[in-house]
Amino acid sequence: MLTYRIPARCGFALVLRRGQLLRVIDPEGEQVADVVTFSESDPRERLSNGRSFDYGGRIYFTTGHTLYSDRSNPMLTIVSDTVGRHDFLLTPCSREMFRIQYGVTGKQPNCLDNLAKAIARRGVDPALIPTPFNAFMNVDVLPDGGLDIRPPRSKAGDSITLRAEMELLVAVSAWAAGRCNNYRFKPVDIEVTDG
Amino acid sequence: MLTYRIPARCGFALVLRRGQLLRVIDPEGEQVADVVTFSESDPRERLSNGRSFDYGGRIYFTTGHTLYSDRSNPMLTIVSDTVGRHDFLLTPCSREMFRIQYGVTGKQPNCLDNLAKAIARRGVDPALIPTPFNAFMNVDVLPDGGLDIRPPRSKAGDSITLRAEMELLVAVSAWAAGRCNNYRFKPVDIEVTDG
Numbered sequence: 265m266l267t268y269r270i271p272a273r274c275g276f277a278l279v280l281r282r283g284q285l286l287r288v289i290d291p292e293g294e295q296v297a298d299v300v301t302f303s304e305s306d307p308r309e310r311l312s313n314g315r316s317f318d319y320g321g322r323i324y325f326t327t328g329h330t331l332y333s334d335r336s337n338p339m340l341t342i343v344s345d346t347v348g349r350h351d352f353l354l355t356p357c358s359r360e361m362f363r364i365q366y367g368v369t370g371k372q373p374n375c376l377d378n379l380a381k382a383i384a385r386r387g388v389d390p391a392l393i394p395t396p397f398n399a400f401m402n403v404d405v406l407p408d409g410g411l412d413i414r415p416p417r418s419k420a421g422d423s424i425t426l427r428a429e430m431e432l433l434v435a436v437s438a439w440a441a442g443r444c445n446n447y448r449f450k451p452v453d454i455e456v457t458d459g
Numbered sequence: 460m461l462t463y464r465i466p467a468r469c470g471f472a473l474v475l476r477r478g479q480l481l482r483v484i485d486p487e488g489e490q491v492a493d494v495v496t497f498s499e500s501d502p503r504e505r506l507s508n509g510r511s512f513d514y515g516g517r518i519y520f521t522t523g524h525t526l527y528s529d530r531s532n533p534m535l536t537i538v539s540d541t542v543g544r545h546d547f548l549l550t551p552c553s554r555e556m557f558r559i560q561y562g563v564t565g566k567q568p569n570c571l572d573n574l575a576k577a578i579a580r581r582g583v584d585p586a587l588i589p590t591p592f593n594a595f596m597n598v599d600v601l602p603d604g605g606l607d608i609r610p611p612r613s614k615a616g617d618s619i620t621l622r623a624e625m626e627l628l629v630a631v632s633a634w635a636a637g638r639c640n641n642y643r644f645k646p647v648d649i650e651v652t653d654g
Contacts, residue, residue: 314550324604336555360531409519
């Protein structure tokens with residue numbers, strides 16, 4: 265078993281063999297972890313929220329549901345989930361997002377840079393980063409289509425476990441924008457087992 | 460003014476200069492048109508539903524709303540809209556989608572191939588196709604996150620007009636899966652004006 269603690273507002277990448285299990289753990293509670301995946305054999309094949317919405321007929325995913333690539337291949341299946349609410353709509357916080365939404369300029373830790381750095385080290389073009397699966401992020405869709413970002417439902421020790429359905433490059437970032445984490449930045453733990 | 464009729468279940472691509480207006484017209488009613496856009500200067504910069512959801516704080520877009528690229532730049536602003544309901548969640552119908560969702564094998568017209576052919580002719584890698592803005596597609600998000608695809612609200616002659624906020628390669632397909640179009644395949648008209 266591989267275990268790794270991703271420090272607050274940092275990122276990490278790893279390769280999963282088909283059938284391996286990735287457990288993403290929220291050790292302190294109310295912390296989002298965004299997850300992006302790429303096919304190891306051709307990283308232009310990436311996680312796709314739209315394909316997953318299509319085949320799942322839903323926007324919220326939990327145990328038993330599958331996340332698809334933009335080429336319609338299963339990438340990850342959720343095999344256990346102690347929280348039951350995750351987001352697949354919103355994009356990683358980024359320098360541009362902090363500027364546009366909060367008027368913050370200059371460099372500060374953000375998920376897009378974390379994911380970009382983590383995959384660039386493995387030779388994958390950061391321009392390919394898709395909309396992540398945001399584990400533990402709690403976004404309500406209101407009847408008029410408005411989005412309401414609420415504190416995560418995860419408590420200390422909660423986790424979601426995903427099985428790799430192909431050989432994958434996976435990058436995970438400990439979400440670095442305040443509102444989604446109830447205004448406290450915490451680490452994220454990951455565990456990889458052979459399933 | 461450029462005008463073009465996209466035949467039923469076909470696609471088309473064109474370049475928009477900054478400030479030009481693209482009007483997408485449903486000439487017969489209840490027909491979806493999916494729209495994808497790429498920066499002319501670097502087609503790896505593409506339309507992003509996730510960025511648009513973030514900055515708009517919503518999943519439904521109409522007059523006055525802006526659609527963003529994955530690099531957080533405005534790509535299109537909706538300047539008029541006689542329908543008021545479009546989708547930005549679902550991916551283009553494709554050979555794989557027909558196989559997975561309907562058990563249909565073999566070649567048949569589909570939006571992904573239409574978009575791929577249209578942009579490949581202009582030198583853009585089809586692997587870059589993002590989740591489209593699906594004009595006139597009517598998808599309800601149920602309280603539990605389930606998706607309910609309903610007939611478009613558009614009637615004959617309805618349209619949506621989008622202003623290019625940068626130089627864009629745009630591809631449009633007359634949606635080729637039955638359910639979204641109330642089970643009849645119809646053409647889509649487009650008009651380009653200088654704004």
